[in-house]
Amino acid sequence: EVQYPDQLNCVTELLDTWVSQGRGDAPAIFSTGGMLTYKQLQERVDQVAHVLTADLGLVPGNRVLLRSPNNPMLAICWLAVGKAGLIAVPTMPLLREKELVEVIEKAQVGTALCDKAFAAELQSAQKRCPMLKQIMYFNDTPSTGLEERMSIWREPYDAVATAADDPALVAFTSGSTGKPKATIHFHRDIMAISDCFPRSIVQLSANDICIGTPPLAFTFGLGALLTFPLRVGGATVLLEKFTPESLLQAIKDYHATVTWSTPLFYRQMAGIASKQGLPTLQKSVSAGEALPVSTRTLWRDATGIEIIDGIGATEMLHIFIASAGAEVRPGATGKVIPGYEACIFDANGHVLPAGAIGRLGVKGPTGCRYLDDERQHAYVQNGWNLTGDVYLMDTDSYFWFQARADDIILTAGYNVAGPEVEEALLMYPAVAECAVIGAPDEVRGTIVKAFIVLRDGYVGDDAMKRTLQDFVKQSIAPYKYPRAIEFCSALPRAGTGKVQRYKLRQQEQGKV
Ligand code: 3UK
Structure with a gap:
């Protein structure tokens, strides 16, 4: 279905082609700092590519760790790394020193580009990793780091002629089971994802303005908020911080047409969103x-x-x-x-x-x-x-x-799928979020247990437990109902937005 030439640099395809086709003045990235056109984005990408290769001495195949919330500089750095034939190793903003050490060692990282606001954990990780020789900072005021080095470069950077199956990205899994795993993706993989789902299903076009919550370090966010919009000549809005309220406001302010987020965020926004409030919004992806x-x-x-x-x-x-x-x-x-x-x-x-x-x-x-x-x-x-x-x-x-597979609960000889019980609970208006796991039980071996966050204004007492249990029994097979319910103020979640059910399981196992 998707075929690419043997020689392929994904950044040439995503960015440079638009400028050479005369679309350099089209908006590419919106942020609180303003708007960058494709031409302006290309200029900055070329500057960073010069810094990486000429100043820092990197050669194709070297890995570059990226650490930043979603903002234009992070996007620029990601594109520059690819254009110079280097390999991007994006990291989730929430990672702590210990996890950063694992990433650096596993991905063999010698250089990092880091948002100044996220410097602390990386600096302590560096002390434990002699392999990480250089960190260059951006978004610092006054800028003494990357931006200062960038400013001396004026000439265009010729993209490194990478092979289609040269690595472009080392992506770490969110570790929904604990230990993160590193996956390698090629330049043609970046093109393939940008040519499949966004075109055939979302039908993204040059008129679209994408906005959303996933970090660019999560491949969901990398496609959704960078490579997909660029592939069609559209634009992206990069936000460092958001709440359900502020994202709704941003959709309006930036005239966004497509949102990308996780189920919980849509649930939270739904409570406060209205059609009139979102005149430009056409599509939402979860x-x-x-x-x-x-x-x-x-x-x-x-x-x-x-x-x-x-x-x-x-x-x-x-x-x-x-x-x-x-x-x-x-x-x-x-x-x-x-x-x-x-x-x-x-x-x-x-x-x-x-x-x-x-x-x-x-x-x-x-x-x-x-x-x-x-x-x-x-x-x-x-x-x-x-x-x-x-x-x-x-x-x-x-x-x-x-x-x-890990979330299938074997209880009293039955297989219960945790998410089915969660679905049933979420139908009850008082339930804001929930997670269902198998918990050890002295008498029954394993029982179905639900952790529930109630909406404001509801009380998590025994009467509420019984109400919820009866509600579940009426909507799905009664043996699936949660015998145990624990109310909590929040569920453990990874930076991707995913519930970490393994943490709840560990917590329950620790009790017996
Ligand atoms: C689960 C879903 C049901 C599923 C991801 C879009 O989530 C992404 O990647 P991860 O490596 O996790 C993968 C696992 O997450 N999952 C994701 N989406 C759904 N389960 N319905 C869904 N719609 O268990 C999967 O195996 O963190 C999602 C794009 C890029 C991604 N990396």
Whole structure:
């Protein structure tokens, strides 16, 4: 489906082509600091590429760690790294010293570009990593770092003629099971994700202005808020901070047309959003976690927009199953997107027929390449990428998410998918968020336990517990109801927005 020449630099394709085609004056990036056109973006990217190669002495293949909230300088640095044939190692802003040390050692990082506001943890990590020789800072005032070095470079930078399968990115998984894993992606992978989902499903165009919450260090955000809009000649809005209220305001202020976020954020925005308040908004994409039907409904009722749910993975680089518009079936993630294939497998690797529940396998132009060999064989079997998700494919080829394999609860001889219980709980108006796990129980072995955050104004007492338990029993098979309920003020979440159910499980295991 997607074919690229053997020699390919993704930054040439995403950025330079627009300038050479005379579209240099079109807006590329909006931020609180103003707007950058494609031409202005290219000028800055070329300056940073000069600094990286001429000043810092980096050569193609060297890895460059990036640490910053979403802002134009981070985007510029990411593009400059690629243009110079270097390999970007973006890191989540929330990472602490210990995790940064792991990233530096695993990805063999010698150089870092870092937002000054996020310097502290990286500086302490550097003390433990002699391998990390140089850190250059940006967004400092007065600028003594990267911007000062950039300013002496005036001439264009010739993109390094990388091979299509030269690495462009080392992406770390969010570690929904604890230890992050590093995945490698090529220049052609960046092109492939930018040519598949955003074109065929979202139908992104040059008129679109993307906005949203995922960090650029999360590949969901990298595509959504950088490579996808650039690929079509559109624009992106990069925000360092946001709340549900401020993102709604920003959609309005920047005339954004497409939002990209996670289910919880749509749920929170739905409570305060209105159609009139969002005159330019046309499409909304959700990924990272299963989209509960109730959240889809809340957002549709508030804005008139049918969310495009999509499942992606760091290993696959981006989204591979999704549907939009009239094709949407609430509750299903969607159909496999053009360019990709998906199947359901049993535990022995045999393909299951429609209607059966099993392990999801996908293949397409992108796929998993771990830096770590051992787990490679677990993820990729017979050419199929096994994402660790349990799914059902129906006779119309829609894929219905059941749970991550780790989140299937075996209780009293039954298999209960945690997310199904969560869906049921979320239908109750008092429930703001929830997570369901299997908790050890002296009498029953394992029981279904729900951690619940209530909306403001509701009280988490025994009466509420009984109400919620009865509510679940009425909407799904009674044996699935949560025997234990714990109310809490927030759920543990990773920087990607994902609930860290493994933390809740560890907490429960520690109790027995
Ligand atoms: C889960 C979903 C149900 C699923 C990601 C879009 O989430 C991304 O990557 P990660 O490596 O996690 C992958 C896992 O997350 N998941 C993601 N989306 C959905 N489950 N419905 C969904 N819509 O378990 C998957 O295996 O952090 C998402 C684009 C790029 C990404 N990296």
